[in-house]
Amino acid sequence: xxxxxxxxxxxxxxxxxxxxxxxxxxxxxxxxxxxxxxxxxxxxxxxxxxxxxxxxxxxxxxxxxxxxxxxxxxxxxxxxxxxxxxxxxxxxxxxxxxxxxxxxxxxxxxxxxxxxxxxxxxxxxxxxxxxxxxxxxxxxxxxxxxxxxxxxxxxxxxxxxxxxxxxxxxxxxxxxxxxxxxxxxxxxxxxxxxxxxxxxxxxxxxxxxxxxxxxxxxxxxxxxxxxxxxxxxxxxxxxxxxxxxxxxxxxxxxxxxxxxxxxxxxxxxxxxxxxxxxxxxxxxxxxxxxxxxxxxxxxxxxxxxxxxxxxxxxxxxxxxxxxxxxxxxxxxxxxxxxxxxxxxxxxxxxxxxxxxxxxxxxxxxxxxxxxxxxxxxxxxxxxxxxxxxxxxxx
Numbered sequence: 001x002x003x004x005x006x007x008x009x010x011x012x013x014x015x016x017x018x019x020x021x022x023x024x025x026x027x028x029x030x031x032x033x034x035x036x037x038x039x040x041x042x043x044x045x046x047x048x049x050x051x052x053x054x055x056x057x058x059x060x061x062x063x064x065x066x067x068x069x070x071x072x073x074x075x076x077x078x079x080x081x082x083x084x085x086x087x088x089x090x091x092x093x094x095x096x097x098x099x100x101x102x103x104x105x106x107x108x109x110x111x112x113x114x115x116x117x118x119x120x121x122x123x124x125x126x127x128x129x130x131x132x133x134x135x136x137x138x139x140x141x142x143x144x145x146x147x148x149x150x151x152x153x154x155x156x157x158x159x160x161x162x163x164x165x166x167x168x169x170x171x172x173x174x175x176x177x178x179x180x181x182x183x184x185x186x187x188x189x190x191x192x193x194x195x196x197x198x199x200x201x202x203x204x205x206x207x208x209x210x211x212x213x214x215x216x217x218x219x220x221x222x223x224x225x226x227x228x229x230x231x232x233x234x235x236x237x238x239x240x241x242x243x244x245x246x247x248x249x250x251x252x253x254x255x256x257x258x259x260x261x262x263x264x265x266x267x268x269x270x271x272x273x274x275x276x277x278x279x280x281x282x283x284x285x286x287x288x289x290x291x292x293x294x295x296x297x298x299x300x301x302x303x304x305x306x307x308x309x310x311x312x313x314x315x316x317x318x319x320x321x322x323x324x325x326x327x328x329x330x331x332x333x334x335x336x337x338x339x340x341x342x343x344x345x346x347x348x349x350x351x352x353x354x355x356x357x358x359x360x361x362x363x364x365x366x367x368x369x370x371x372x373x374x375x376x377x378x379x380x381x382x383x384x385x386x387x388x389x390x391x392x393x394x
Contacts, residue, residue, distance in 0.1 A: 010037050014045045024048060029062045031180045040184040044070060068174040071183040082120040091119045095127040097134075105130055108144045110151035149329035157202070165191070212275075236331065237294040237321040237357065238339035239277075239301060241269060242286025244348030245313040258285075265315065268308060274300050280330060286343075290331060294321040294360035301351045302365060302387050309349065318343025319387075321356040341375040342384060351387040358385050366390045 011018040024030040030045045032038075047070055048061055064070050092099045105127075106116055119127075133143060169190060173183045243249070243265055250258040262285045269287050270279060277291035277300065291297035301317045308315055320342055322335035338354065346352040358367045365387055372381035 005037050005042070007037070010042055010045060013042065014049050016045075016049050021045060024058075027058060027062060029058055029065055031065065033181055038181065038185075040181045040188065043188075044180070044184065065180055068170075068178065068180050068183045071170060071173075071180060071187055082118075082122070085118040085120055086124060088116050088119065091116075091124050091127055094124055095131045097127065097131045102127060105144065105147055108147045108151065110148070110155055145328050152329070161198070233323045233333075234326050234331075235321070235323050236335075237291045237297045237319060237360075238324065238331065238336055239289040239291070239297055239317055239319045240286060240340045240343035241289065241301070241304075241315050241317040242284070242343065243313045244316045244346075246285040249313055261311075261313075264311070265308075268311075269304070272300065272304055272307060288331075288336075288340075294319075294357050295362055298351070298353060298357050298361050298365065298387055301353075302389055305349055305351060306389075314348030316343060316346035316348055317351045318346050319351070319353040319357045321354070321360060337377060338375070338382065341377065342382070345373060345375065345384065352384050353387055355383050355385070357387075361387070364390050366392075 005013075007021055008018045011021045014021065021030070024045065025032050030041060030048055032041045044065070048065075051061055052058075061070070086094070088099050088102065092102055095102075097105075103113065103116065107113065115123075130143075130147070134140060165187075170183070170187060173186065178186075243262065246258065246262070249261065253261075265285070266279070266282055266287055269289070273279070273289065274291065274293070274296040276293055277289055277297055280288045280290050282288075289297070291300075298319055301319060305315065305317070318339055318341070320335055320339035322338070323333070324331040324335045325333040342352050342354060352370075353367070361367070366389070367385035367387050370384050370386055373384045374381050
């Protein structure tokens with residue numbers, strides 16, 4: 001192929017006829033600068049072809065192109081199509097894993113089963129690494145859970161990268177009225193410079209987090225020695241914290257302002273948590289927190305209410321300590337459900353907890369027994385306690 005490809009050569013690469021490609025250029029659907037096919041315009045044509053195959057009209061695509069919304073086509077060239085692929089059976093022979101096991105691992109990672117029909121060299125290298133982990137003796141049941149967590153976490157990271165790039169790079173360029181090809185080339189250059197930096201940043205953050213949790217695990221084993229926990233279950237303290245009256249706030253102040261309130265709340269939780277606690281997930285306007293030490297978590301909860309008191313709406317927090325089933329990076333079971341129900345019974349500004357938390361707390365806190373409460377989903381009533389700093393007025 002010549003250094004500047006002809007329309008016929010580009011048409012073969014895009015998989016359309018030369019006449020179709022010329023019509024797209026003539027109608028302003030595909031921008032071509034002074035008649036020369038650049039990498040940006042070729043990528044744009046490839047994206048248009050894919051969108052046409054999905055049923056989008058030329059008028060839709062022309063408007064999107066002129067507004068600069070199709071500039072991501074050039075960024076896609078950072079991930080070129082593989083020169084060769086392997087079948088599932090070929091990959092199984094190359095990495096030493098049965099095809100059924102490969103399919104199981106692939107699904108656990110959240111990858112499409114259809115992608116196993118065309119396994120790339122990079123995919124094959126990934127499968128060899130996975131096979132090496134299993135061959136080294138890591139239990140398959142644990143490895144499948146680990147792969148699930150990796151897949152979910154990295155999908156979240158990739159989604160955030162694309163959305164933030166769009167919001168803070170692509171959108172401002174469109175608002176400035178820059179030309180489509182100019183946007184595409186600028187985005188491609190920036191993405192090409194940033195992409196190699198993502199791996200080292202994530203690797204270093206992973207190493208720091210891994211060191212932290214190894215230390216926490218050692219402490220947890222020492223403190224839980226002899227507690228008879230079942231395999232796959234761990235004894236933890238669970239806290240659910242959310243904002244009382246958030247639905248009313250959304251109606252009165254609007255979704256954007258309410259979302260800002262939630263983001264400030266979650267950030268405040270994250271910044272104030274003890275070192276051995278972490279947010280497992282956010283659920284609407286609330287968070288689920290896990291901690292190995294009941295005493296430090298209830299200390300945090302009481303202190304957080306004082307710290308957050310000037311803000312509105314007020315948080316409500318519920319805590320319970322007990323065995324939980326650990327699966328795929330999350331915690332499940334009766335203890336988790338109980339903590340959630342305790343949190344739902346708290347009023348704004350309150351910390352409610354069960355007796356297991358009270359028994360682990362220090363003397364600087366006091367607990368008011370509010371009685372046996374029938375919680376939704378539980379046949380037996382639960383003793384609930386209102387936690388506050390010692391000497392604090394009711």
